[in-house]
Amino acid sequence: MNPEAVPPLLQTTVNSLGQPITYPREGTAEVTALLVEMAPGEETGWHQHPVPLLGYLLTAELTVYQITGEKRVVRSGEVSLESVNVVHRGVYEGAVPLQMIVFVVGLKDVPFTIETARPSSVEDTDA
Numbered sequence: 016m017n018p019e020a021v022p023p024l025l026q027t028t029v030n031s032l033g034q035p036i037t038y039p040r041e042g043t044a045e046v047t048a049l050l051v052e053m054a055p056g057e058e059t060g061w062h063q064h065p066v067p068l069l070g071y072l073l074t075a076e077l078t079v080y081q082i083t084g085e086k087r088v089v090r091s092g093e094v095s096l097e098s099v100n101v102v103h104r105g106v107y108e109g110a111v112p113l114q115m116i117v118f119v120v121g122l123k124d125v126p127f128t129i130e131t132a133r134p135s136s137v138e139d140t141d142a
Contacts, residue, residue, distance in 0.1 A: 024071065025094035032081065032098040039066055043123040053077075053113040059105040061131045066121040068097045068128075075113035078106045082134050102131050 029035055038044075051070070053059075061082075070077075070089065077089045082102040089095040097103070107113045121127040 025069070025096065027096060030067070030096040030098055031079070031087065032083065032085065032101060034099055034101075036067060036096070037099075038120060039122045039125075041122070042125060045119075045121050045123040047117075047119040047121060047127065049117040049119070051113075051115045051117050053105075053107040053115075055107065055110050055112070057107050057113075061102055061104045061133055062128050063100055063102050063131060064097050064119075064127055065100060065125070065129065066119060066127050067099060068120070069118045070095045070097065071116045071118075073114040073116060075107065075109040075111060077113060077115070078108060080104050080106065082136065102134055 027036070071094050072089050072091050074091055076091065077095075079087050079089060079095070080103060081087075081098060119127045
């Protein structure tokens, strides 16, 4: 197969917030792939990632709310390169189960998702 004949799903030097991509330099590198499923009405809760994390949506649409005020929708067939060290949450408002493959470029024995309390700067109208 000719690699040049295969179009990339995503090719970028920045993540969803425009942050430059940087890889962990301390510790033992570890790559993780996960199949994430969300039921209708489910949300991730407020959290952040200390390392690069990519999500490829297999089905449905996921709305991502950033503490920065940005709101974006990731659709089936799209790749989302998540923000690093910025609090955000995903909300699934669809009617059928959502499936997403998540790839983490992380560190051995270091959590790649850190849960946080609801930020006080976020208004109730942000859902």
